[in-house]
Amino acid sequence: MIVIKSQREIDLMRxxxxxxxxxxxxxxxxxxxxxxxxxxxxxVENAIAAYRMKPTFKGYGGFPAGACxxxxxxxxxxxxxxxxxxxxxxxxxxxxGATYKGYCSDAARTYAVGEISEQARKLIDVTKQSFFEGIKxxxxxxxxxxxxxxxxxxxxxxxxxxxxxxxxxxVGRSLHxxxxxxxxxxxxxxxxxxxxxxxAIEPMLTLGSYGTIVLDNDWTVITDDGSLSAHYxxxxxITDGEPEILTL
Numbered sequence: 001m002i003v004i005k006s007q008r009e010i011d012l013m014r015x016x017x018x019x020x021x022x023x024x025x026x027x028x029x030x031x032x033x034x035x036x037x038x039x040x041x042x043x044v045e046n047a048i049a050a051y052r053m054k055p056t057f058k059g060y061g062g063f064p065a066g067a068c069x070x071x072x073x074x075x076x077x078x079x080x081x082x083x084x085x086x087x088x089x090x091x092x093x094x095x096x097g098a099t100y101k102g103y104c105s106d107a108a109r110t111y112a113v114g115e116i117s118e119q120a121r122k123l124i125d126v127t128k129q130s131f132f133e134g135i136k137x138x139x140x141x142x143x144x145x146x147x148x149x150x151x152x153x154x155x156x157x158x159x160x161x162x163x164x165x166x167x168x169x170x171v172g173r174s175l176h177x178x179x180x181x182x183x184x185x186x187x188x189x190x191x192x193x194x195x196x197x198x199x200a201i202e203p204m205l206t207l208g209s210y211g212t213i214v215l216d217n218d219w220t221v222i223t224d225d226g227s228l229s230a231h232y233x234x235x236x237x238i239t240d241g242e243p244e245i246l247t248l
Contacts, residue, residue, distance in 0.1 A: 009173075019048065037086070065079060071086065075221045077095075091123070092113060120228055123207050143189055143192055143193065146190075179199075
């Protein structure tokens with residue numbers, strides 16, 4: 001069932017969303033060659049705790065950490081590890097959220113680790129911009145698949161693969177709510193967008209195939225051809241006018 005939030009609920013969501021956006025911003029100055037993916041997770045969990053909030057992801061479905069940390073060909077759900085050390089030229093996607101007074105946030109960014117290739121930089125930039133192309137259609141009266149169609153048209157015009165097995169979603173009282181928000185679709189189809197809907201819109205793109213493989217840990221998803229993948233996500237509220245991005 002699609003949940004329409006009251007203004008009070010949206011105001012409550014602003015707090016964890018703001019914190020999540022700040023943490024993802026601050027990671028820009030923290031991520032560098034030589035740190036582990038567990039170092040990143042500790043940074044995120046400590047920052048959330050400093051705001052007296054809870055890491056939404058930790059324990060969700062059994063996930064062991066407060067942040068998904070996915071490196072290079074890993075698309076989503078990378079499990080942080082002290083043994084996974086970032087090196088020059090890597091790219092790393094961080095997906096995280098905070099919970100406050102029963103309401104969740106959800107956002108993701110992909111970062112360069114030191115100097116990266118031109119292809120990797122283009123992938124990160126196109127993934128981010130595909131989000132902004134999508135939210136141009138995130139207005140009341142449009143349909144969910146209008147968003148995904150705009151994402152895929154932009155991404156594919158720039159030579160990127162669009163992940164189909166994993167999608168955006170509603171978010172608020174729980175981390176995953178209806179509706180699903182795929183990054184592709186037929187315009188004019190899908191759930192109708194209404195003021196008060198809060199959505200996690202999250203393009204996941206690759207330099208190659210959109211096929212996926214789940215690793216033996218039952219969490220980490222990688223590209224089936226080993227190509228690099230990037231992720232960009234924000235929690236967005238549908239309004240009577242332009243959509244509002246809560247996690248920037």
